[in-house]
Amino acid sequence: MLIVADENIPLLDSFFDDIGEVRRVSGRGMSPEDVQDADVLLVRSVTRVDRDLLEGSRVKFVGTATIGTDHVDVPWLESRGIAFCAAPGCNANSVAEYVLSVVSLHIEKKGLKDWADLSVGIVGAGNVGSELARKLDWLDCTVKLCDPPRAALEGEEGFVSLDEALACDVITLHTPLTRDGEHATYHLLGAGRLQALRADQLLINSGRGEVVDCRALLDRLDEANPPTVVLDVWEQEPRISPELVDRVWIATPHIAGYSLEGKVQGTEMIYQGLCRFLGLPVRKKAGQFLPEPALSKLSFTSAASEWSATTVAMRSCYDPRMDDSRLRLTMDREARERGGAFDRLRRDYPVRREFSSVKIQLKGTSKSLQDTFRALGFKLKI
Numbered sequence: 001m002l003i004v005a006d007e008n009i010p011l012l013d014s015f016f017d018d019i020g021e022v023r024r025v026s027g028r029g030m031s032p033e034d035v036q037d038a039d040v041l042l043v044r045s046v047t048r049v050d051r052d053l054l055e056g057s058r059v060k061f062v063g064t065a066t067i068g069t070d071h072v073d074v075p076w077l078e079s080r081g082i083a084f085c086a087a088p089g090c091n092a093n094s095v096a097e098y099v100l101s102v103v104s105l106h107i108e109k110k111g112l113k114d115w116a117d118l119s120v121g122i123v124g125a126g127n128v129g130s131e132l133a134r135k136l137d138w139l140d141c142t143v144k145l146c147d148p149p150r151a152a153l154e155g156e157e158g159f160v161s162l163d164e165a166l167a168c169d170v171i172t173l174h175t176p177l178t179r180d181g182e183h184a185t186y187h188l189l190g191a192g193r194l195q196a197l198r199a200d201q202l203l204i205n206s207g208r209g210e211v212v213d214c215r216a217l218l219d220r221l222d223e224a225n226p227p228t229v230v231l232d233v234w235e236q237e238p239r240i241s242p243e244l245v246d247r248v249w250i251a252t253p254h255i256a257g258y259s260l261e262g263k264v265q266g267t268e269m270i271y272q273g274l275c276r277f278l279g280l281p282v283r284k285k286a287g288q289f290l291p292e293p294a295l296s297k298l299s300f301t302s303a304a305s306e307w308s309a310t311t312v313a314m315r316s317c318y319d320p321r322m323d324d325s326r327l328r329l330t331m332d333r334e335a336r337e338r339g340g341a342f343d344r345l346r347r348d349y350p351v352r353r354e355f356s357s358v359k360i361q362l363k364g365t366s367k368s369l370q371d372t373f374r375a376l377g378f379k380l381k382i
Protein backbone atom coordinates (compact mmCIF):
# COMPACT_ATOMS: atom_id res chain seq x y z
CA MET A 1 0.00 0.00 0.00
CA LEU A 2 1.38 3.44 -0.90
CA ILE A 3 0.78 6.27 1.56
CA VAL A 4 1.56 9.71 0.15
CA ALA A 5 1.95 12.24 2.94
CA ASP A 6 2.81 15.88 3.57
CA GLU A 7 6.45 15.84 4.70
CA ASN A 8 5.53 18.19 7.59
CA ILE A 9 3.33 15.61 9.34
CA PRO A 10 5.35 14.57 12.40
CA LEU A 11 6.09 10.90 13.22
CA LEU A 12 5.00 9.55 9.82
CA ASP A 13 7.28 6.51 10.07
CA SER A 14 6.50 5.82 13.72
CA PHE A 15 2.77 5.66 13.04
CA PHE A 16 2.49 4.39 9.46
CA ASP A 17 5.53 2.41 8.34
CA ASP A 18 4.03 -0.96 9.26
CA ILE A 19 0.83 -0.12 7.35
CA GLY A 20 2.42 0.78 4.03
CA GLU A 21 5.25 2.47 2.17
CA VAL A 22 5.33 6.16 3.11
CA ARG A 23 6.26 8.67 0.40
CA ARG A 24 6.84 12.22 1.64
CA VAL A 25 6.01 15.15 -0.60
CA SER A 26 5.69 18.91 -0.16
CA GLY A 27 2.24 19.73 1.20
CA ARG A 28 2.07 23.17 -0.39
CA GLY A 29 3.21 21.97 -3.81
CA MET A 30 1.39 18.61 -3.96
CA SER A 31 0.44 17.73 -7.56
CA PRO A 32 -1.79 15.10 -9.24
CA GLU A 33 1.42 13.27 -10.31
CA ASP A 34 2.48 12.99 -6.64
CA VAL A 35 -0.74 11.22 -5.66
CA GLN A 36 -1.59 9.31 -8.83
CA ASP A 37 -0.43 5.89 -7.58
CA ALA A 38 -1.28 6.47 -3.89
CA ASP A 39 -3.83 4.39 -1.96
CA VAL A 40 -3.85 6.72 1.02
CA LEU A 41 -3.31 10.49 1.14
CA LEU A 42 -2.34 12.25 4.38
CA VAL A 43 -2.30 16.05 4.41
CA ARG A 44 -2.24 19.11 6.64
CA SER A 45 -4.05 22.38 5.96
CA VAL A 46 -1.86 23.68 3.11
CA THR A 47 -2.94 21.08 0.51
CA ARG A 48 -6.13 21.67 -1.44
CA VAL A 49 -7.76 18.24 -1.70
CA ASP A 50 -10.32 18.18 -4.50
CA ARG A 51 -11.12 16.85 -7.92
CA ASP A 52 -8.13 18.68 -9.48
CA LEU A 53 -5.74 16.79 -7.20
CA LEU A 54 -7.38 13.37 -7.04
CA GLU A 55 -9.30 12.73 -10.27
CA GLY A 56 -7.76 9.66 -11.91
CA SER A 57 -5.81 8.58 -8.80
CA ARG A 58 -6.52 5.39 -6.88
CA VAL A 59 -6.72 7.12 -3.49
CA LYS A 60 -9.36 5.50 -1.27
CA PHE A 61 -8.68 7.27 2.03
CA VAL A 62 -7.79 10.89 2.83
CA GLY A 63 -6.75 12.03 6.30
CA THR A 64 -5.98 15.58 7.40
CA ALA A 65 -4.00 15.93 10.64
CA THR A 66 -5.74 19.24 11.35
CA ILE A 67 -8.91 20.57 12.94
CA GLY A 68 -9.83 22.78 9.99
CA THR A 69 -11.22 21.07 6.88
CA ASP A 70 -11.82 24.06 4.60
CA HIS A 71 -8.99 22.85 2.33
CA VAL A 72 -10.85 19.59 1.60
CA ASP A 73 -13.77 19.22 -0.79
CA VAL A 74 -15.58 16.70 1.40
CA PRO A 75 -18.75 16.44 -0.77
CA TRP A 76 -16.57 15.56 -3.79
CA LEU A 77 -14.73 12.86 -1.78
CA GLU A 78 -18.10 11.47 -0.69
CA SER A 79 -19.37 11.46 -4.27
CA ARG A 80 -16.36 9.32 -5.24
CA GLY A 81 -16.63 6.97 -2.26
CA ILE A 82 -13.29 8.17 -0.85
CA ALA A 83 -13.19 7.85 2.94
CA PHE A 84 -12.22 10.98 4.86
CA CYS A 85 -10.99 11.61 8.36
CA ALA A 86 -9.91 14.83 10.11
CA ALA A 87 -8.50 15.45 13.58
CA PRO A 88 -11.17 17.44 15.48
CA GLY A 89 -9.86 18.97 18.67
CA CYS A 90 -6.29 17.69 18.18
CA ASN A 91 -4.65 21.05 18.82
CA ALA A 92 -7.50 22.88 20.57
CA ASN A 93 -5.54 23.17 23.81
CA SER A 94 -2.54 24.57 21.94
CA VAL A 95 -4.68 27.34 20.43
CA ALA A 96 -6.26 28.05 23.84
CA GLU A 97 -2.77 28.42 25.36
CA TYR A 98 -1.75 30.73 22.49
CA VAL A 99 -4.75 32.99 23.24
CA LEU A 100 -4.13 32.92 27.02
CA SER A 101 -0.49 33.88 26.41
CA VAL A 102 -1.53 36.79 24.20
CA VAL A 103 -4.17 37.96 26.69
CA SER A 104 -1.66 37.87 29.56
CA LEU A 105 0.65 40.16 27.56
CA HIS A 106 -2.29 42.45 26.84
CA ILE A 107 -3.21 42.65 30.52
CA GLU A 108 0.35 43.76 31.31
CA LYS A 109 0.40 46.24 28.44
CA LYS A 110 -2.69 47.86 29.94
CA GLY A 111 -0.92 48.15 33.30
CA LEU A 112 -3.21 45.57 34.95
CA LYS A 113 -2.19 42.42 36.79
CA ASP A 114 -5.37 40.45 36.98
CA TRP A 115 -7.51 38.38 34.64
CA ALA A 116 -10.71 39.18 36.49
CA ASP A 117 -11.31 42.67 35.11
CA LEU A 118 -11.51 41.46 31.55
CA SER A 119 -14.51 40.49 29.42
CA VAL A 120 -13.72 38.10 26.59
CA GLY A 121 -16.01 37.52 23.60
CA ILE A 122 -15.40 34.11 22.03
CA VAL A 123 -16.80 33.78 18.52
CA GLY A 124 -17.14 30.07 17.74
CA ALA A 125 -17.65 27.86 20.78
CA GLY A 126 -16.47 24.49 19.50
CA ASN A 127 -13.46 22.52 20.69
CA VAL A 128 -11.13 25.53 20.80
CA GLY A 129 -13.64 28.14 21.97
CA SER A 130 -15.03 25.88 24.72
CA GLU A 131 -11.59 24.91 26.02
CA LEU A 132 -10.58 28.56 26.11
CA ALA A 133 -13.86 29.53 27.83
CA ARG A 134 -13.32 26.88 30.52
CA LYS A 135 -9.87 28.23 31.35
CA LEU A 136 -10.96 31.89 31.27
CA ASP A 137 -13.92 31.10 33.52
CA TRP A 138 -11.60 29.60 36.11
CA LEU A 139 -9.46 32.72 35.85
CA ASP A 140 -12.58 34.77 36.70
CA CYS A 141 -12.82 36.58 33.36
CA THR A 142 -16.31 37.43 32.14
CA VAL A 143 -16.77 35.15 29.15
CA LYS A 144 -19.36 35.67 26.42
CA LEU A 145 -19.87 32.94 23.84
CA CYS A 146 -21.21 33.64 20.37
CA ASP A 147 -22.12 30.57 18.34
CA PRO A 148 -25.34 30.95 16.31
CA PRO A 149 -25.25 27.37 14.91
CA ARG A 150 -25.09 25.97 18.46
CA ALA A 151 -27.56 28.52 19.80
CA ALA A 152 -30.09 27.23 17.25
CA LEU A 153 -29.91 23.70 18.66
CA GLU A 154 -32.47 22.52 21.15
CA GLY A 155 -31.23 22.55 24.72
CA GLU A 156 -28.29 24.87 24.00
CA GLU A 157 -28.42 28.19 25.81
CA GLY A 158 -26.36 31.04 27.22
CA PHE A 159 -25.04 32.37 23.91
CA VAL A 160 -24.83 36.06 23.00
CA SER A 161 -25.19 37.83 19.65
CA LEU A 162 -22.14 38.63 17.55
CA ASP A 163 -22.58 42.32 18.38
CA GLU A 164 -22.51 41.56 22.11
CA ALA A 165 -19.36 39.45 21.73
CA LEU A 166 -17.76 42.21 19.67
CA ALA A 167 -18.35 44.70 22.50
CA CYS A 168 -16.07 42.79 24.94
CA ASP A 169 -12.60 43.97 25.99
CA VAL A 170 -11.06 41.03 24.13
CA ILE A 171 -12.57 39.37 21.05
CA THR A 172 -11.18 36.08 19.88
CA LEU A 173 -12.26 34.26 16.71
CA HIS A 174 -12.56 30.45 16.60
CA THR A 175 -14.99 29.66 13.82
CA PRO A 176 -14.25 27.41 10.87
CA LEU A 177 -13.98 29.08 7.47
CA THR A 178 -17.26 28.55 5.61
CA ARG A 179 -18.42 30.32 2.47
CA ASP A 180 -22.03 29.18 2.13
CA GLY A 181 -25.12 28.89 4.27
CA GLU A 182 -26.83 30.90 6.95
CA HIS A 183 -23.78 31.04 9.22
CA ALA A 184 -21.02 31.53 6.62
CA THR A 185 -17.92 33.00 8.21
CA TYR A 186 -16.08 34.35 5.14
CA HIS A 187 -15.41 38.03 5.97
CA LEU A 188 -17.60 37.75 9.07
CA LEU A 189 -15.69 40.79 10.27
CA GLY A 190 -15.95 43.19 7.35
CA ALA A 191 -15.57 46.97 7.16
CA GLY A 192 -18.75 47.74 9.15
CA ARG A 193 -17.95 45.54 12.15
CA LEU A 194 -14.27 46.53 12.15
CA GLN A 195 -15.33 50.17 12.11
CA ALA A 196 -17.31 49.67 15.33
CA LEU A 197 -14.30 48.32 17.28
CA ARG A 198 -12.88 50.66 19.92
CA ALA A 199 -9.28 51.64 20.65
CA ASP A 200 -9.38 49.91 24.05
CA GLN A 201 -10.28 46.53 22.52
CA LEU A 202 -8.07 43.60 21.54
CA LEU A 203 -9.04 41.49 18.50
CA ILE A 204 -7.34 38.09 18.10
CA ASN A 205 -7.78 35.90 15.03
CA SER A 206 -6.37 32.39 15.28
CA GLY A 207 -9.19 30.72 13.33
CA ARG A 208 -8.79 31.28 9.59
CA GLY A 209 -7.49 34.43 7.88
CA GLU A 210 -10.48 34.85 5.58
CA VAL A 211 -12.89 35.26 8.51
CA VAL A 212 -11.61 38.86 8.70
CA ASP A 213 -11.56 41.10 5.63
CA CYS A 214 -7.86 41.95 5.78
CA ARG A 215 -8.12 44.86 3.30
CA ALA A 216 -10.82 46.44 5.50
CA LEU A 217 -8.72 45.68 8.59
CA LEU A 218 -5.75 47.45 7.07
CA ASP A 219 -7.92 50.50 6.40
CA ARG A 220 -9.29 50.42 9.96
CA LEU A 221 -5.77 50.22 11.40
CA ASP A 222 -4.81 53.32 9.42
CA GLU A 223 -7.65 55.36 10.93
CA ALA A 224 -7.72 57.21 14.24
CA ASN A 225 -8.22 55.10 17.40
CA PRO A 226 -7.70 51.63 15.93
CA PRO A 227 -8.19 48.52 18.09
CA THR A 228 -5.18 46.39 19.04
CA VAL A 229 -4.96 43.38 16.73
CA VAL A 230 -3.20 40.03 16.97
CA LEU A 231 -3.18 37.79 13.91
CA ASP A 232 -2.01 34.20 13.68
CA VAL A 233 -3.93 33.55 10.47
CA TRP A 234 -4.01 35.66 7.32
CA GLU A 235 -5.71 36.01 4.00
CA GLN A 236 -3.58 34.59 1.19
CA GLU A 237 -1.13 32.60 3.29
CA PRO A 238 1.76 32.16 2.76
CA ARG A 239 2.00 35.45 0.82
CA ILE A 240 0.67 37.64 3.61
CA SER A 241 0.45 41.42 3.61
CA PRO A 242 3.61 43.07 5.02
CA GLU A 243 1.60 46.26 5.56
CA LEU A 244 -0.77 44.35 7.83
CA VAL A 245 2.11 42.71 9.70
CA ASP A 246 3.46 46.19 10.24
CA ARG A 247 0.24 47.47 11.78
CA VAL A 248 -0.77 44.60 14.06
CA TRP A 249 0.55 44.27 17.60
CA ILE A 250 1.51 40.58 17.43
CA ALA A 251 1.90 38.75 14.11
CA THR A 252 2.53 35.00 14.02
CA PRO A 253 2.78 32.54 11.10
CA HIS A 254 -0.29 30.30 11.68
CA ILE A 255 1.29 28.43 14.57
CA ALA A 256 -1.32 28.79 17.34
CA GLY A 257 -1.96 25.04 17.09
CA TYR A 258 1.71 24.08 16.83
CA SER A 259 2.39 22.65 20.28
CA LEU A 260 4.16 19.31 19.92
CA GLU A 261 1.23 17.64 21.69
CA GLY A 262 -1.24 19.21 19.23
CA LYS A 263 0.70 18.15 16.15
CA VAL A 264 1.36 14.62 17.35
CA GLN A 265 -2.29 14.17 18.38
CA GLY A 266 -3.23 15.22 14.84
CA THR A 267 -1.08 12.41 13.42
CA GLU A 268 -2.48 9.98 16.00
CA MET A 269 -6.07 10.80 15.01
CA ILE A 270 -5.54 10.13 11.29
CA TYR A 271 -3.62 6.96 12.18
CA GLN A 272 -6.68 5.83 14.18
CA GLY A 273 -8.95 6.80 11.28
CA LEU A 274 -6.86 4.80 8.81
CA CYS A 275 -6.78 1.78 11.14
CA ARG A 276 -10.59 1.92 11.37
CA PHE A 277 -10.86 2.17 7.59
CA LEU A 278 -8.54 -0.80 7.04
CA GLY A 279 -9.95 -2.85 9.91
CA LEU A 280 -6.57 -2.89 11.69
CA PRO A 281 -6.05 -2.78 15.46
CA VAL A 282 -4.90 0.56 16.92
CA ARG A 283 -1.51 -0.23 18.46
CA LYS A 284 0.13 3.17 18.84
CA LYS A 285 -0.60 6.21 20.96
CA ALA A 286 0.65 9.80 20.73
CA GLY A 287 1.88 9.67 24.34
CA GLN A 288 4.46 6.97 23.61
CA PHE A 289 6.25 9.24 21.13
CA LEU A 290 6.33 12.47 23.17
CA PRO A 291 9.84 13.09 24.54
CA GLU A 292 10.51 14.33 28.06
CA PRO A 293 10.08 18.11 27.94
CA ALA A 294 13.25 20.24 28.21
CA LEU A 295 11.52 22.09 31.06
CA SER A 296 9.70 19.67 33.32
CA LYS A 297 9.59 21.40 36.72
CA LEU A 298 9.30 24.91 38.15
CA SER A 299 9.18 25.91 41.83
CA PHE A 300 7.63 28.95 43.45
CA THR A 301 7.49 30.08 47.05
CA SER A 302 5.12 32.47 48.80
CA ALA A 303 7.55 35.30 47.94
CA ALA A 304 6.35 35.25 44.34
CA SER A 305 3.25 37.28 43.52
CA GLU A 306 0.42 35.40 41.85
CA TRP A 307 0.74 37.31 38.61
CA SER A 308 4.52 37.00 38.33
CA ALA A 309 4.54 33.29 39.22
CA THR A 310 1.92 32.37 36.64
CA THR A 311 3.29 34.56 33.85
CA VAL A 312 6.85 33.28 34.45
CA ALA A 313 5.52 29.74 34.16
CA MET A 314 3.44 30.47 31.06
CA ARG A 315 6.23 32.30 29.26
CA SER A 316 8.76 29.62 30.12
CA CYS A 317 6.58 27.32 28.03
CA TYR A 318 5.50 29.75 25.36
CA ASP A 319 5.93 33.43 24.55
CA PRO A 320 4.16 34.58 21.35
CA ARG A 321 6.60 37.49 21.03
CA MET A 322 9.28 35.03 19.86
CA ASP A 323 7.08 33.94 16.95
CA ASP A 324 6.24 37.58 16.24
CA SER A 325 9.93 38.54 16.02
CA ARG A 326 10.74 35.64 13.72
CA LEU A 327 7.90 36.56 11.35
CA ARG A 328 8.80 40.26 11.28
CA LEU A 329 12.40 39.40 10.38
CA THR A 330 11.15 37.85 7.11
CA MET A 331 9.22 40.94 6.05
CA ASP A 332 12.16 42.86 4.61
CA ARG A 333 12.76 40.14 2.00
CA GLU A 334 11.76 40.50 -1.63
CA ALA A 335 8.04 39.88 -2.12
CA ARG A 336 8.66 36.63 -4.07
CA GLU A 337 10.71 35.18 -1.19
CA ARG A 338 8.32 36.01 1.64
CA GLY A 339 5.89 33.12 1.04
CA GLY A 340 8.73 30.60 1.24
CA ALA A 341 10.02 32.24 4.41
CA PHE A 342 6.54 32.03 6.01
CA ASP A 343 6.38 28.30 5.23
CA ARG A 344 9.92 27.70 6.50
CA LEU A 345 9.05 29.30 9.85
CA ARG A 346 6.25 26.75 10.11
CA ARG A 347 8.29 23.77 8.86
CA ASP A 348 11.20 24.51 11.21
CA TYR A 349 9.04 25.46 14.18
CA PRO A 350 10.84 24.98 17.50
CA VAL A 351 9.53 22.37 19.92
CA ARG A 352 6.78 23.97 22.01
CA ARG A 353 5.31 21.99 24.88
CA GLU A 354 1.93 22.57 26.48
CA PHE A 355 1.55 23.87 30.04
CA SER A 356 0.53 20.39 31.22
CA SER A 357 4.07 19.14 30.50
CA VAL A 358 5.44 21.20 33.42
CA LYS A 359 5.03 20.24 37.08
CA ILE A 360 4.71 23.25 39.33
CA GLN A 361 6.07 22.86 42.85
CA LEU A 362 4.54 25.33 45.30
CA LYS A 363 5.87 25.95 48.79
CA GLY A 364 3.76 27.90 51.24
CA THR A 365 1.71 29.55 48.53
CA SER A 366 -1.94 30.47 48.60
CA LYS A 367 -4.90 28.35 47.51
CA SER A 368 -5.68 31.06 44.97
CA LEU A 369 -2.26 30.65 43.31
CA GLN A 370 -2.80 26.89 43.14
CA ASP A 371 -6.18 27.45 41.52
CA THR A 372 -4.75 29.81 38.92
CA PHE A 373 -2.05 27.33 37.93
CA ARG A 374 -4.67 24.60 37.66
CA ALA A 375 -6.92 26.85 35.57
CA LEU A 376 -4.06 27.42 33.13
CA GLY A 377 -3.53 23.66 32.80
CA PHE A 378 -0.28 23.17 34.74
CA LYS A 379 0.22 20.06 36.87
CA LEU A 380 0.71 20.81 40.54
CA LYS A 381 3.04 19.24 43.08
CA ILE A 382 2.25 20.74 46.47
Ligand SMILES: NC(=O)C1=CN([C@@H]2O[C@H](COP(=O)(O)OP(=O)(O)OC[C@H]3O[C@@H](n4cnc5c(N)ncnc54)[C@H](O)[C@@H]3O)[C@@H](O)[C@H]2O)C=CC1
Pocket (backbone or CB within 6 Å): 067, 068, 069, 088, 089, 091, 092, 095, 123, 124, 125, 126, 127, 128, 129, 146, 147, 148, 149, 150, 174, 175, 176, 177, 183, 184, 185, 188, 206, 207, 208, 232, 233, 254, 255, 256, 257, 258
Ligand atom coordinates in the same frame (compact mmCIF):
# COMPACT_ATOMS: atom_id res chain seq x y z
N1 LIG B 1 -4.39 28.88 14.05
C1 LIG B 1 -4.30 27.58 14.18
O1 LIG B 1 -3.21 27.05 14.29
C2 LIG B 1 -5.53 26.75 14.25
C3 LIG B 1 -6.73 27.19 13.73
N2 LIG B 1 -7.86 26.41 13.82
C4 LIG B 1 -9.11 26.93 13.26
O2 LIG B 1 -10.05 27.08 14.32
C5 LIG B 1 -11.31 26.63 13.87
C6 LIG B 1 -12.16 26.23 15.06
O3 LIG B 1 -11.64 25.06 15.67
P1 LIG B 1 -12.55 24.15 16.62
O4 LIG B 1 -13.08 24.94 17.74
O5 LIG B 1 -11.76 22.97 16.97
O6 LIG B 1 -13.71 23.78 15.63
P2 LIG B 1 -15.15 23.21 16.01
O7 LIG B 1 -15.72 22.71 14.74
O8 LIG B 1 -15.05 22.33 17.19
O9 LIG B 1 -15.95 24.52 16.46
C7 LIG B 1 -16.28 25.59 15.61
C8 LIG B 1 -17.48 26.28 16.21
O10 LIG B 1 -17.74 27.46 15.42
C9 LIG B 1 -19.14 27.59 15.34
N3 LIG B 1 -19.53 28.47 14.24
C10 LIG B 1 -19.72 28.15 12.94
N4 LIG B 1 -20.11 29.24 12.25
C11 LIG B 1 -20.17 30.26 13.14
C12 LIG B 1 -20.51 31.63 13.03
N5 LIG B 1 -20.89 32.19 11.88
N6 LIG B 1 -20.43 32.41 14.14
C13 LIG B 1 -20.05 31.87 15.33
N7 LIG B 1 -19.77 30.56 15.50
C14 LIG B 1 -19.81 29.77 14.41
C15 LIG B 1 -19.65 26.15 15.18
O11 LIG B 1 -21.01 26.06 15.51
C16 LIG B 1 -18.74 25.42 16.16
O12 LIG B 1 -19.31 25.32 17.45
C17 LIG B 1 -11.00 25.49 12.90
O13 LIG B 1 -12.03 25.29 11.98
C18 LIG B 1 -9.73 25.97 12.24
O14 LIG B 1 -10.05 26.68 11.07
C19 LIG B 1 -7.83 25.20 14.46
C20 LIG B 1 -6.67 24.72 14.99
C21 LIG B 1 -5.42 25.44 14.88
Ligand SMILES: O=C(O)C(=O)[C@H](O)COP(=O)(O)O
Pocket (backbone or CB within 6 Å): 008, 044, 045, 046, 065, 066, 067, 068, 069, 091, 254, 257, 258
Ligand atom coordinates in the same frame (compact mmCIF):
# COMPACT_ATOMS: atom_id res chain seq x y z
O1 LIG C 1 -5.54 22.31 12.78
C1 LIG C 1 -5.78 23.31 12.07
O2 LIG C 1 -6.90 23.56 11.61
C2 LIG C 1 -4.69 24.24 11.76
O3 LIG C 1 -4.92 25.37 11.45
C3 LIG C 1 -3.31 23.70 11.82
O4 LIG C 1 -2.76 23.79 13.07
C4 LIG C 1 -2.45 24.39 10.80
O5 LIG C 1 -1.30 23.68 10.60
P1 LIG C 1 -0.83 23.19 9.14
O6 LIG C 1 -1.84 22.21 8.69
O7 LIG C 1 -0.87 24.34 8.21
O8 LIG C 1 0.51 22.60 9.37
